[in-house]
Amino acid sequence: MSIDTKTAAKVAHLARIRVEDDKLPALAQEFNNILGFIEQLNEVDVEGVEPMTSVTPMRLKRREDVVTDGNMPEKVMSNAPDAREGFFAVPKVVE
């Protein structure tokens, strides 16, 4: 399985990371190196083995589905790069 520059560009877009066109061949090469390393996993017989979902055999804790926190908009917004009138501001979205 080899990754070409087109696939590299698609993955970069899915990850929402801008990669300039002239950097795509090097990126594709790096992906191929790492995926080549990962390919070893194909040697393992995993027939009948369930994918691990939790490393410790314990049921996750549940809590009541109630509001336990909130009413602190200033704290929530305090680190925002652009916050106005109690909202996070982003560039105009036109669909």
Add this chain to the structure above:
Amino acid sequence: MSELNKMTLADARNNLRAGEITSVELTEACLAEIDGSDALNAFVHNTPEIAMQQAQAADARIAEGDAPSMCGLPIGIKDLFCTKGVPSQAASRILDGFRPEYESTVSQNLFDAGAVMLGKLNMDEFAMGSSNETSVYGNAVNPWKVDDRALTPGGSSGGSAAAVAADLCLAATGTDTGGSIRQPAAFTGITGIKPTYGRCSRWGIIAFASSLDQAGPMTKSVRDAAIMLEAMCGHDPKDSTSADLAVPNFEAMLSGDIRGKVIGIPKEYRMDGMPEEIEQLWADGTAMLKDAGAEIRDITLPHTKYALPAYYVIAPAEASSNLARYDGVRYGHRATLEAGDGITEMYEKTRAEGFGHEVQNRVMIGTYVLSAGFYDAYYNRARRVRALIKKDFDDVFAAGVDAILTPATPSSAFGLGEMADADPVQMYLNDVFTVTVNLAGLPGISVPAGLDSKGLPLGLQLIGKPWEEGDMLNIAYALEGAAGFVAKPAKWW
């Protein structure tokens, strides 16, 4: 009393309680050392005001006869931990300027136990690295030096390791996703423990790979590791994977008596091309435990060689999901946009500017292995292999093994920049002995055990049964006593 900063947690605690020293004196000694340590680049955000305030409060508590376990002891905190009002940016540009409105559970637990925070410590960006060379703050430097080269302190908890080894603080917090506490501890001649998955709350620790991440202490002795681990861990309702189990008094379990304990020696950890010195260190450590009365047993962990490839599917997959939150909207860096740029350009430019090269690559690898058509072939297969790796350990423990002894790293510290042109897989091999432990959720500890021919420290790793940190620490205590490692780096910084 001179050189208070060189004390262990245990000695400082005993001297504080006896009224021989004060926390203010101890804290001032550490702050002075930090001021003179710029060449190590270990501390990246200093918090002297907080430290002095906490030290004064600790002295008042001790005077009143109320001295909890870490009372008045000055420590450093890895930059991955959110600390209220103090920069916490995972050594990444994307969290530039971020000051959390809350405190991580682990740092809060330490403060509740009376600890004093000296500042935040350097690390690899988002804990992704084994040499502390991916940090936005620049490289942390190992205080150990044998020629004119600057050496890596290891990573990702490189700043923590350098700071403890150089006596800038009494101890430090670290985190370990694939070896990030144990490898830097081995490279700097200190002790580092990664507890069982679920022992320490992950709440408020900036997430890398949530099913693998665990916090732990990095200290100057096994006793100190026991003291500090107990203060850090405990059940936390804010982390659903935090174990609701009583925390034992780990220090009280350090008897040094390991007669009858069964120590497994896994044949798969004897790798081709492993330096003779590491081989010898491992044999010496085995002999020490045998002399102390342990039974040595050869064991097999057949899926060991698949641990690193499985890790390099699972960890990037989880990272791609965890790091999706850095979008330039709620916190941290946002790229300057051009006229006409929409929200997609904002995301893509922000993340391209904010994440370093290694982080970008891992996020994209994670995106790829989770993408439609590849999820089963890569991600699910890796999770199946992970189940087999855990079963290897389960089988060995079920057969009566109490702990497993391995080398901590395949080499001693290497020079900063020496791996720059190497294939990233070469860098990943640093974690070959430690990563299995994260995949299986087990506790592991690195104990300094000797020097190589160049004069650099080497560590041995003990792997324990789930929730048996106390037993593992006791075996580590016996090993520490037998190895008698006392070397310290000569001060050049």
